[in-house]
Amino acid sequence: MWYCNTAPETQAKISKSIIHPFSVRGYEGLTINPYQGCQHRCGYCYATYEWSPEFYDKVYAKINSPDILEKELKSWKREYIDPVMISSATDAYQPAELKYGLTRKCIQVLQKYGVPYCVFTKSIIIERDLDLHSSYSDNCCIAWSITTCNEKVRRVIEPGTPPADRIFDVIKKFVDRGVRCVVNINPVVPLVTDSPEEIDTIVEKSQRANVQYAFAAVMRLRQDIWERIKTVLEILGVPDGVELYSQIFGFVEPISANYVPADRKYSKQVLEMIEQKMSNAGIAFEFPEMPSRQITRQLGDGVMKQTCLTDY
Numbered sequence: 470m471w472y473c474n475t476a477p478e479t480q481a482k483i484s485k486s487i488i489h490p491f492s493v494r495g496y497e498g499l500t501i502n503p504y505q506g507c508q509h510r511c512g513y514c515y516a517t518y519e520w521s522p523e524f525y526d527k528v529y530a531k532i533n534s535p536d537i538l539e540k541e542l543k544s545w546k547r548e549y550i551d552p553v554m555i556s557s558a559t560d561a562y563q564p565a566e567l568k569y570g571l572t573r574k575c576i577q578v579l580q581k582y583g584v585p586y587c588v589f590t591k592s593i594i595i596e597r598d599l600d601l602h603s604s605y606s607d608n609c610c611i612a613w614s615i616t617t618c619n620e621k622v623r624r625v626i627e628p629g630t631p632p633a634d635r636i637f638d639v640i641k642k643f644v645d646r647g648v649r650c651v652v653n654i655n656p657v658v659p660l661v662t663d664s665p666e667e668i669d670t671i672v673e674k675s676q677r678a679n680v681q682y683a684f685a686a687v688m689r690l691r692q693d694i695w696e697r698i699k700t701v702l703e704i705l706g707v708p709d710g711v712e713l714y715s716q717i718f719g720f721v722e723p724i725s726a727n728y729v730p731a732d733r734k735y736s737k738q739v740l741e742m743i744e745q746k747m748s749n750a751g752i753a754f755e756f757p758e759m760p761s762r763q764i765t766r767q768l769g770d771g772v773m774k775q776t777c778l779t780d781y
């Protein structure tokens with residue numbers, strides 16, 4: 470169940486593999502997900518597929534993930550490896566990480582093999598690993614998913630996340646330690662988090678935290694996401710919300726089980742506004758460059774030199 474005050478049950482599970490290819494909006498890459506399910510309870514979450522009905526209520530900890538990761542990297546067939554996204558279908562720093570520590574262990578393995586990575590999170594638990602990430606700052610980045618600085622809205626659309634102010638405090642610590650940080654306004658929820666005033670607040674807080682990069686994307690709809698968003702519109706009392714959504718997304722109910730993007734004109738307008746505001750604040754509207762890297766292979770007592778692909 471999405472909207473619920475109780476913490477999910479956590480359960481250990483054994484996984485067969487951990488590095489998986491993924492593709493989103495034309496971008497292809499690698500990802501690892503040490504957990505399945507997520508306590509953050511975001512109403513717009515894309516990872517709530519029908520094959521994962523307990524997504525918000527049961528968090529599986531893949532307790533062998535650091536070991537399989539080591540095995541998969543040891544036997545990696547290619548010389549180079551693309552940056553790894555942590556994670557594509559869960560928040561790897563959700564509260565279960567305090568109990569299991571799987572994300573920390575996986576990151577130690579990635580670092581051992583010289584693998585570039587980008588952590589996507591909205592959790593302040595990542596502060597525990599500040600030393601770990603900052604010691605690897607040339608080869609990693611942290612993308613902070615910030616959707617709103619409005620507490621009333623946050624409690625409705627993502628009730629399991631920390632307030633944005635607490636996230637910005639942690640972001641500043643990472644920036645101060647030389648870690649590349651991206652404020653990822655993703656997703657922008659039409660009629661809920663897309664006002665110029667809302668964006669101004671995020672830009673101002675990003676600027677105060679000395680964030681160097683920003684990015685944004687408009688929410689896509691899917692049948693199950695739409696059911697939750699209807700509840701959001703109702704709780705927040707958005708006037709004519711359902712009707713306006715059908716115009717922005719151009720659908721008639723029942724909505725498709727596949728993704729429905731927002732109207733191009735709407736998306737262009739919102740994204741250009743965000744880009745403009747970020748640029749005015751001196752923040753680049755892009756992700757930092759993360760080149761593929763040569764895997765550092767363990768050769769007896771010695772370690773092979775690691776080279777960046779773009780060095781050639």
Ligand code: SF4
Pocket residue numbers: 507508509510511513514515516558559560591627
């Ligand atoms: S943090 Fe990410 S994975 Fe977790 S519920 Fe929110 S959107 Fe889904």
